[in-house]
Amino acid sequence: MTHLDLLTFARGSALNWALIIFVIGIVLRLFEIFGLSRKADLATPRTHSPGSGWRTMLARSIPPPGMLKRDPVTYIGGYVFHLGLLFAIFFFAPHIEFFRSMTGLHWPNLPTALVDASVVAAMVALGMLLAHRLNNPVKRMLSGFGDYLAWTVTLLPLLTGYMAYHHLLFEYTLMLSLHLFSVELLLVVLPFSKLFHTFSVFISRWYNGDIFGRKGVAS
Amino acid sequence: MSATLAKGINSFKEVIDAPIASFFSSCVHCGLCAEACLFYTETGDAEYTPIHKLEPLRRVWQQEYTLLGKLGKMLGLSKPVTDAELAAWEPLVYDSCTLCGRCAMVCPVGNDMTYMIRKMREGMAASGHAPEDLVGATMRSITIGSPMGIKWPAVLAQIKHVQAETGITVPVDSPGAEYLVLMSSMEIINFPEYLSALSRIFKQAGVTWTLAQDAFEATNSGIQIGASDLAREIVSRIVVAAERLQVKCVISPECGHAFTALRWEGPNLMGRPFGFEVKHILEVLDELHAAGKIKTKGQDARPLTYHDPCQIARRGGVVEQPRRLLNAVAVDFREMPDAGVMNWCCGGGGGVSANSRAEPLRLEVFKHKKAQIEAVEVQTLITACANCRIVMEEGLEHYHMKVEVVGLTELVAQYLVEDKTT
């Protein structure tokens, strides 16, 4: 099997299966959550603000007063990582082509050099966050196999993508295949791991905002 | 009949709902919730990380309600939650959580640990892993009518005392009154000023009110221990009395968790919305004040600050009212750092103050309140929860601080313009 064959496999069957498992997994997990339902709240809400859940969905991205100072590494590392990842996934021209082929939607891309920089930033942030996880007593206690797995499968696509672009270690076609395989690993792992927070974060934030909102508190 | 592990696990399965499933799915183990919880910030002990307090509940969710968990269980790969584990978690779930809700304001993925701990306690209680003192308090609430074992005659004695002092008749079981007034055991025993302040305020405002002989106690140990079946029984006494007396509104006293029990949990425990309103006394005072029904004259010159009781501010939405009232009666009102919905708990909510085993820890974590008070350099601390008040008085004494704690209702009464002729 030559490198191009490997790449064709990575873009073909391997990608198909990864996407299928990913989509099935996400839908299944969403059912799993919503299927448990919740009892209607019979207490009269203080404010009739159906928007409180949606508000918290966005507002929770900003550190509450005093928190940034308590744990700057987590917040700053978290921001840099998530933004870097977001840029890399959604604003690199080749990636947009992927989304276009799957959804028909497309949007303007960023210059490659900027994407490259954001990937580096995201990787550095991931490294910082790992060091923090290993050093901070709370994080270390909370962390288990799942957390380190999530960290690894998130780093790999960034790393392989960076290495492919810069022609590091292996020749481009092989590295590009490895990049795709790492993305496929991520797709398969995501629905069934901590990485599912990519989706569930909106649900949990919504519930949080709703629970507080009914009591008249913007959370 | 007695508590068993099976009953506990069964309760866990019952209480897990969509919000809890989303919370556990979302947690990224970032540890930020620990930074919001005074049990961690003051002790540095990672065990007190809020989400960690929920670990047994999380495992039941994972094993029972997720695909991978179910597979793991089928293949015999998962360890079931054991009695020993629940026993080990008891101090985490009861002694080191005041259900203050601060962690829920901070978690970046929006997890509401307070919501979960409240529910987890159902299983802890059903499996016999609730602290002895809370079991005793609940027992007394059910059998005697009040967690501290207070009976109507004690209230009656206080009524007589108030009537003698103010010359105002305290109405009891008077049908058709606008407000049904409740009290907390703490107030009955420790703070008779509350009833006397209320009598004067209501007389001045010209509103009708009443106490109810069979429903004077507002607190609800059933909720603190996490036994909804018992909480329902306790809250139903109030609902029955309010409906019998056909009041428009039931006033929750200066007690945080009593407000939560009646205002937010009550209708859900009863399974139906109430035909009357439930308000915290501060809401009522603020309304009367805004409507011009009560007026204040003169202002307290002392520098003072206000402690937001968690269940009233963060978990109750009563934040602006106390500030409006305070600004009316005080010249030098200073806000503590993090005041309002991000205020720090006194350390004694959620049943912690009723749990003598937790006392050393409670006093240790009071350091945070101490620092907050010191930051504003006051000798007067106003609050609106009798439980916070007791806990803070103990804490202040423990740390040899000369700070007086005053209930906001009393403070308002102190500057009330009273028309002696009517």
Add this chain to the structure above:
Amino acid sequence: MKITQKAEIIPGTVGEGLAQRGVTRREFLQYCSTLAALLALPPAMAGAMAEAISKARRQSVIWLSFQECTGCTESITRSHSPTLENLIFDLISLDYHHTLQAASGEAAEQARMQAMKDNDGKYLLIVDGSIPLGNPGYSCIAGISNLDMLVETAKGAAAIVAVGTCAAFGGLPMADPNPTGAVSVGDIIKDKPIINVPGCPPIPVVMTGVLAHFLTFGGLPEMDALGRPKSFYGETIHDRCYRRPFYDQGKFAQSFDDEAARKGWCLFKLGCKGPVTYNACATTKWNDGTSFPIQSGHGCIGCSEPNFWDAGSFYQALSMPVTATPSMLAGAAAVGAAAGVAITWHNRSTKAAAKAVHEKVTVQDLTREVK
């Protein structure tokens, strides 16, 4: 026939051939320096190379064409003026090529046998086209199957040059579902040095370069893992593409006739496979250095790579899935929903069962039985 320079012309050598075609020594030197550059040799080598090649006997070559389209031969024989491209024919003595030679039938086969005998162990075998293993009848010459002819002719060859992607890697005939069971030369011959010169068609000057190298050094140039001469296939089209700055700036043509395409922006989104194609087009260019596909507005289709034909549409960006479709995702979502309904049903029965066995908690239930 004009002889422009006095030089010692030894009969039967390349020099004689060149002289007969009117190639001046100056011109030849110039070719040699170009070749040296292409072969990544030091410039000083050009003279020595010219010397060596002029003195060398014209290399005996047997050229076998199997399952092919004659595109490779076309590519190499197109030009008529003395150019770098057709220099090839001055370097060799083409003893057998059934498309080009005048002889046919028995006589032609006779010529092949003669050449094999005369130059046993020394002739160069050039192959274009793939070899069908399915049914010998799919392709045979003078009643001899491709396989037999290849095996027979390879025996006495000094080296084999597999010209074009078909001979080198199976090419188009091998594309899915490969009806003839086509394979490459390398799949059959294991005991001879083989150099692959893939491309569909290959760049003529690469052939010239390889032959020049063989004549000068008597061996094959350095090759990559796929047996391609490194000096020509060492870098991707993308890494040498003049549109690369646009790629880096994120400027892409969206269609073949939009403003961006007119401005010469990168063709990645139009399916260019330059990033994963190792070939020399971007540097040597085609038709006497006139242009190359990307320069004339079409993306690289990756023709010098094995199985390029099956590597997804030529007009889909490299980052697009080869076969995944939105409807596939919709199908997966439906399966997920069905599984979700099943798991929800299971969860709800678990919860309902828990509710059913719930006994109303009384105060006595708060304590455990003391054993």
